[in-house]
Amino acid sequence: SYSEYCDRILADKSGRELLQLLDLITAPDLHQFFSEPQQFAFLSQRILPELNKKGANSVYIWSAGCATGEEAYSIAIVLQGNKATEGWRKKILATDVSSYTLDKAREGIYPAEELKLLSPSILAHYFEREGEDTYRIKGTLKEIIEFRKLSLLSPPPFRECFDVIFCRNVMIYYDRGIRKGLTSYFHGCLKSGGYLIIGPSETLPEAEVNFQYVRSSIYRKASQ
Incomplete structure (x- = not known):
């Protein structure tokens, strides 16, 4: 019982x-790779060129609630294939509370169905066929990702170090009080001018944290 x-x-x-x-x-x-493709397009076409214009030589992105890794690897594909980041130090922190999903993410083996949004050139460059209907991530993507077990409800271990935080379809499961706390948490973890990208059906608590609305599901920490 x-x-x-x-x-x-x-x-x-x-x-x-x-x-x-x-x-x-x-x-x-x-999940699929490049779920909500317009968000990854914003990363590629707006955020990375913007950092490049500022003279950046590195980028640090957090995939919070990374599940089985599709989001983190999608971010890695954008970073590795973008001309704006050539020669940069690139790092992605991918965290989740579930050991099961993190093991799957580290393994990096996915069914072909999850890769249907990828172009043939990306598929050939970053994946190798593992079986009849499965593919394995190549090491060029894995080497810039650190998978780590972390609860978002624990005290934040980071401070103003991330250029971008992806936390999509996570806060929707929490009540307003916890969402407010997470929003404040992410604000403290972002660099000045950093971006927070959330799920398309999510919104931030208004007037509670100093974030600027950019477009649907994308917010920016106010520059200091």
């Missing part, structure tokens, strides 16, 4: 039962 299962979780001092439950309830449905 449910009550017996709850008792078992509470009685397990090792925490393994609770971790297994978290893995189950946070394991996502299958």
Whole structure:
């Protein structure tokens, strides 16, 4: 019964039962690469050239709630293929609370169905066929991504270090109070003028944090 299962979780001092439950309830449905392509176009055509004009020689992006890695690898494809970032130091931090999804992300093996938005040239350049209907990410993308287990509800371990934060379709699952806290958290983690990209059905709590609205689902930390 449910009550017996709850008792078992509470009685397990090792925490393994609770971790297994978290893995189950946070394991996502299958995602596609370049989901919401207009957001990746904004990264490629607006954010990266903007950083280049400012004389940047590095870019640091956080994929918060990275699930099985499609978002992080999509970001990596943009960074590796953009002329504005040639010769730059490129780093992506991809975090999730689920060990299961992080293991899948590190493995980097995906069904062909998830890659249908990719052009043949991108598919050939960054993927190798693993089986009849699966592909494996090549090392050129993996080498710029760090996958790390992290709960967004824990105290922030970062401060003003990211140029861009992707946190899409995560805050929608939390109440207003937690969303407000996360928004403040992300604000503190972004560099001045950095961008926060959220899910298309999400909005930030208005007038609560110093973010400027750029366009649907894209916000910018005010420059200091």
